[in-house]
Amino acid sequence: MTSVLVVEDDGELGELLLRLLRQAGYAAALARDGQAGLHLALTSRPDLLIVDRRLPAIEGLDLIGRLRRAGLQAPAIVLTALGTVADRVAGLDSGAEDYLVKPFEVDELLARVRALLRRRPPVDNCLPIGYAEFDLITRTVTASDGRVTTLSGRESDLLRLLAGSPARVFSRGEIVSRVFPESATESLADTYVHYLRRKLGAGVVTTVRGTGYRLGTL
Structure with missing residues (x-):
């Protein structure tokens, strides 16, 4: 944004x-x-x-x-x-x-x-998350108040998956297969959603009961 x-x-x-x-x-x-x-x-x-x-x-x-x-x-x-x-x-x-x-x-x-x-040159390395902006290169999220949060590689991969299709709900199994392909443990999806919420706020990921997760807002 x-x-x-x-x-x-x-x-x-x-x-x-x-x-x-x-x-x-x-x-x-x-x-x-x-x-x-x-x-x-x-x-x-x-x-x-x-x-x-x-x-x-x-x-x-x-x-x-x-x-x-x-x-x-x-x-x-x-x-x-x-x-x-x-x-x-x-x-x-x-x-x-x-x-x-x-x-x-x-x-x-x-x-x-x-x-x-x-007049600005196009920028294609950033994704909006509500009023915040997610920089895919630096793996940082910049909030509207200027606060910058740096994500780990896996946290960044998960947020990129969700932010790339903000209206879509991803099942826990799909998240694991696309973000953690070396693992078959679906609980990893829950763990990294927890990490994102802890760093960026509870609203960054929305739980869709019985289905999975989708992007929320900051």
């Missing part, structure tokens, strides 16, 4: 953007100052940034500059009450791709988000 990090110190506006982005189908997270935004961006590696210009701790343009120097190239939209040409130029020169002056229309912001995301 495409992830968006909002860095906004206005609590009411930040929560509004968070809710709207999630309703639009994005995995959205919120940081309330520049320092928190820097940490969350570097740990969660979002697909897009929405950054307020005037932030506590680290100013918005400085934040974008630091992230660019750290190698994070996710497109950024700057939100600000400063709307002069000089302010816009400063925002774009900082490394931002777009600049939106407050007050703004929500539909316009979402349109700009979609436009910037269309």
Whole structure:
């Protein structure tokens, strides 16, 4: 799932953007100052940034500059009450791709988000799990709040099986044959479902009584 990090110190506006982005189908997270935004961006590696210009701790343009120097190239939209040409130029020169002056229309912001995301190169090594994202290469699950969990090889194989067909119910025997082909012990399916739930939360795998398991949500 495409992830968006909002860095906004206005609590009411930040929560509004968070809710709207999630309703639009994005995995959205919120940081309330520049320092928190820097940490969350570097740990969660979002697909897009929405950054307020005037932030506590680290100013918005400085934040974008630091992230660019750290190698994070996710497109950024700057939100600000400063709307002069000089302010816009400063925002774009900082490394931002777009600049939106407050007050703004929500539909316009979402349109700009979609436009910037269309420019991204395709990524095929990630699978969505609710609002979280499962990276098949690094075997990590990144939650919407930026928390990253690393899975073992077998845990990753099981989650990949379930996430690859999220609506399908897999029997315990089928899970064992596809994830643990060297074993005939169906209880291994139960054991590794338990491991995934312990690491990622009880909702990550749904039990279908009398049938087996399917992907849940985070």
